[in-house]
Amino acid sequence: MPDAVHGTIFTLLKRYVQTQYDHSTWVRLLEAANLSAVDFDHKSVYPDEHMYALVGQAAEMTGVSADELHEKFGEYLVPDLMYMYGRLVQPEWKTLDMIEHTELTMHAQVRSEHAENAPPVLDVTRISPHELYIDYVSKRRMGALAVGIVRGLATYFDEADQISVEPTTSENGERVRIRVLQQPA
Known part of the structure; x- marks a missing residue:
């Protein structure tokens, strides 16, 4: 398949x-x-x-637009994703930590449970304690979903007013770069 x-x-x-x-x-x-x-x-x-x-x-x-729908759905998914994968999350993690560890924790778990399921590859580069870049790679071209999930994580961790999420490339490409910046509280 x-x-x-x-x-x-x-x-x-x-x-x-x-x-x-x-x-x-x-x-x-x-x-x-x-x-x-x-x-x-x-x-x-x-x-x-x-x-x-x-x-x-x-x-x-x-x-x-499809991109806006993907973003809204991504935001909506977060509480359920956190419930499903909560056992993999460290208690001290917040929004940027979750993003930084998603590939090696949640996505690794999904791939091991369902070989035919291929979540996107997230290559995360932490620029500073308050900034990172996500390089989203997927043939699905659903980078907008990833943007929504990041926004949903910020809401989940009560950091929505501190986190800005900015796609720096088209959200519907196979490769999407997303900048995530946290303003100091």
Whole structure:
């Protein structure tokens, strides 16, 4: 199977759509994406094309760009991701620490559990205690999701007013550079 998205992400996408809109919007979205017969199971994986179809249709239905939808969904994902991978997080970590350790902790865990699932590669360079760059690499071209997750982490760690997130390249490329800067409290 080519790159695949874990069913948990689809389950959370369904919940996001139902929370932000309603259940009928989710049903219409599935039908518009020609996925009406699909019942996403959180333990399975699904082709990337399913995610592209759903996000593309959601963008068309809402008039919101796919990048903006990815960002909002990324922010929404954080509490669930922290719950799922909390055992891998050190108690002293905050936003920048989480980003710096994601590749070797959470992404390594995902890859070991599901060989067919390929989370993006995050090459993080810590410039200073208050600044880092993320080089996001993925054929999925979902850098906007990563931007949203970073913003969601800042909210999760109650640092949203201190953290600025700035993509320095197009968010929908295979390689996306994201600057994350924390202002002193």
